[in-house]
Amino acid sequence: MYGPYSYVGSTLDPNILTTETDVRFWVATGYNIGEPLTTSAHDRKMGRIWQDIDVIVRSHAQAGTLVLTYADPAFKELLDEAITTWKAFRLQGTPWRQAPVDGPSSVNAGDRSLEGRLHYLLHKAAERQGTLLGYGVKYWLWK
Numbered sequence: 001m002y003g004p005y006s007y008v009g010s011t012l013d014p015n016i017l018t019t020e021t022d023v024r025f026w027v028a029t030g031y032n033i034g035e036p037l038t039t040s041a042h043d044r045k046m047g048r049i050w051q052d053i054d055v056i057v058r059s060h061a062q063a064g065t066l067v068l069t070y071a072d073p074a075f076k077e078l079l080d081e082a083i084t085t086w087k088a089f090r091l092q093g094t095p096w097r098q099a100p101v102d103g104p105s106s107v108n109a110g111d112r113s114l115e116g117r118l119h120y121l122l123h124k125a126a127e128r129q130g131t132l133l134g135y136g137v138k139y140w141l142w143k
Contacts (some may be wrong), residue, residue: 012061016068021054023070023079027125028053030118034083067132075128082121089114 026033029049037043037050060066069075092114 012058017054017057017061017066019070020066020068021050021057023075024053024057024129025050026079026082027122027129030122033079033086033118033122035086069129069132072128072132075125075132078121078125078128082118082125085114085118085121089118 022036025031025046029046031046032043037047057066070079
């Protein structure tokens with residue numbers, strides 16, 4: 001099934017594949033949104049998850065079934081706001097809880113804290129990404 005954001009090409013552009021892997025990783029994990037992984041011990045552990053996602057992205061690209069979620073304007077708007085919110089949150093120096101205590105059900109659009117706003121944006125981005133990929137909201141790494 002090809003949609004407006006399907007990637008079909010004879011040459012696989014590594015930048016396109018890396019960008020798609022990055023955005024799927026950030027939405028799935030809520031980890032250092034918009035930032036590249038480093039060589040720190042924790043980032044190396046998170047790198048294993050990134051690599052798992054990259055294998056999926058590249059296999060879809062090889063099969064001609066890759067959907068570029070980051071190319072969707074609605075998804076990009078949510079992700080851009082999440083990145084901006086993440087940067088503001090980091091400036092506060094407050095520890096980040098990877099996910100709401102009781103999972104996505106506790107995401108509240110009315111939460112005025114930066115952390116609450118970030119959880120809400122990640123939830124909405126996951127919803128949009130799931131719609132684009134055809135599987136609904138996927139929180140496979142939110143614990």
